[in-house]
Amino acid sequence: MSKAEKTRQFIVEKTAPIFNTKGFAGTSLSDMTEATGLTKGSIYGNFANKDEVAVASFDFNLLKLRTYISSEEEKATTIKEKLKVRTRIFGDERPVSYPAGGCPLLNTATEADDTHPELRARVVDALETWKDRTVRMIETGIKNGEIAADTDAEQVALTLMSMIQGAIMISRTTAKRSYGKSVMEVAQRYIDSL
Template identity: 55%
Template sequence: MENKTSKADKTKQFIVEKTAPIFNKKGYSGTSLSDMIHATGLTKGSIYGNFVNKDDVALAAFDFNLQKVNTVIRQEMLSCVSYREKLLVYTKVYENFLEFPFPEGGCPVMNTAVEADDTHPQLRKKASDAIVSWKDSLSKLIKKGIAGNEFRQDVDPEQVSLTIIATIEGAIMITKLTGKLSYRRAIMKSVEKMINDLV
């Protein structure tokens, strides 16, 4: 029984790994069952034998893609000494995400938020939770920086966190839309300045 469970888990993981880049690039409505069959080499029965439906696969794919982003950020923060350096990891990673093991198709939060805004409540909730979690992580770093006298006492952690997120996500959207990487670099310089000005 144990082997059966682990085989099912492995198949599920395989389906998620193979379909996650497609959902991230094409979106929920743009990803078809034939895309999933083509990517995995499995039959419809095999896919839906492991997942309830397409929604179920899409939600697991979002989690997988988000986990990839969070792992990159955590890894990069390991070598940071100050809270300012930890915050600057976000500008470094998002400015150069092709150099990191980022999900294919870019930021899953941005991709999902734009598409699932009105069409898919469960995916919208996932994207919303991801933004809140990101905001909480940033706020925690800023609060620790304030407590350690690294940042000014008058800094509002929540306001700064939301502004950093909005600016980074806006940079991704503008770059994607125009195809101009120089725009992303320019906007990230503004985020860097915002972080450096907290001191």
């Protein structure tokens, strides 16, 4: 990795938690310089503008989340256990190894839907990837007899995604983790019923 690549990576690693916590509009250049210890010129010598830093930070946070979820899914032995990983992670009361500020999909989607087309496109791609991965898991469960043959894999995937993202939003907005945990428990029972 070249010096320039290392500097870009350093900037992303230091600013990603800020973008995920404060959002695109809420993150200032002074936040970025303070977090990195670099000057404005150093940051913009490595990135064209704040938008480019924000997109790279979203990608970093998403990769961190996906890596954590994948490692947890690998521990599961059945399809239903794999499907429950996200409900367990996001409904858990203990701290977990996902990005500071919470779910980057939810955080970025709510801000970028009308204001930042490139970030919105990144979120859409991440949601479609999540849906497709979940559909493949469900189809595998149908093939191996773990999930009922008449299950509509895409509908189940979308329902689970909505339950999970909705639970995160409600529990974070109200500051009542019990609300999120309650929805995640319902989602787990839904998975068991498949």
